[in-house]
Amino acid sequence: MNREQLSEILKKYMPEQVVDYAAHHLLEHRIMLRIAKPRKSILGDYRPPAPDGQHRISVNRDLNPYAFTITFFHEIAHLTNWNAHKSRVDPHGAEWKQEFRKVMKPVSTAGILPSDVQTALDRYMNLPKASTCSDPNLFRALRRYDSETARSLVEELPLGCLFRLQNGMVLRKGAQRRTRFLCTEHLSGKQYLVHCLAICERIT
Numbered sequence: 001m002n003r004e005q006l007s008e009i010l011k012k013y014m015p016e017q018v019v020d021y022a023a024h025h026l027l028e029h030r031i032m033l034r035i036a037k038p039r040k041s042i043l044g045d046y047r048p049p050a051p052d053g054q055h056r057i058s059v060n061r062d063l064n065p066y067a068f069t070i071t072f073f074h075e076i077a078h079l080t081n082w083n084a085h086k087s088r089v090d091p092h093g094a095e096w097k098q099e100f101r102k103v104m105k106p107v108s109t110a111g112i113l114p115s116d117v118q119t120a121l122d123r124y125m126n127l128p129k130a131s132t133c134s135d136p137n138l139f140r141a142l143r144r145y146d147s148e149t150a151r152s153l154v155e156e157l158p159l160g161c162l163f164r165l166q167n168g169m170v171l172r173k174g175a176q177r178r179t180r181f182l183c184t185e186h187l188s189g190k191q192y193l194v195h196c197l198a199i200c201e202r203i204t
Contacts, residue, residue, distance in 0.1 A: 003027060009035075013061070014069040015112045022069075025076050025103075029083075034058040040166050043131060044071040046078035048087075055079050064145040066117050070132055073103050092130045100128050116141045136179075139197055154181055155196035162186060162203040165194070170203065 006023040013035065014022060026033055036044075036058040043063060047056035057075045059068055077100035078091065089095045107113075108121055120141040124132070132138050143153070157163055157173050164170050171183035171194065180193040 014065050017110055017112045018107055021106055029055055029079055031055045031057055035061045038062040044075045046075040048082050066145055067142040076103050097128050101125055151199050152202050154194050154198045154200055157202055163200040165200050
């Protein structure tokens with residue numbers, strides 16, 4: 001696939017101002033990019049070169065342009081970190097953090113991000129974590145630009161209401177315990193600690 005074809009695909013998922021930069025990485029590193037169907041547990045992932053010599057990166061197709069862009073370069077940083085250190089270092093250790101800051105710099109200084117996302121990203125970049133979901137401020141900022149408005153976060157629901165998690169479990173929201181809520185399953189009465197940022201659908 002040539003640069004033009006790549007660019008046309010990437011324009012559907014990320015701001016146009018960073019498309020050339022993203023395409024450059026895909027071509028330079030011989031990356032096979034997979035636009036993946038929505039996954040509950042991960043936003044993207046990186047696989048080291050297979051016998052054919054190609055790196056593999058996947059990013060969920062349902063992410064908004066800003067979340068897609070940050071996730072994409074998160075995975076690019078895994079690639080450049082692997083090229084430099086192979087499997088000798090922690091996948092999200094100091095070396096990866098340095099690579100992530102490096103590959104994200106052209107994005108974070110391009111002026112393309114909304115101010116709330118930029119502020120949250122600047123804080124996140126001081127100490128990047130395993131995923132954007134691990135940083136509550138960045139997660140909340142990015143979520144404001146999702147097209148799906150019917151979804152809620154557990155922390156946004158009133159106490160006592162019923163809600164359905166993405167795995168289908170129906171619970172009643174209870175008291176907060178730090179970053180989680182003690183919730184009761186509607187049918188069994190069993191109690192579960194549910195993260196405040198869990199995506200759900202309100203029932204009542």
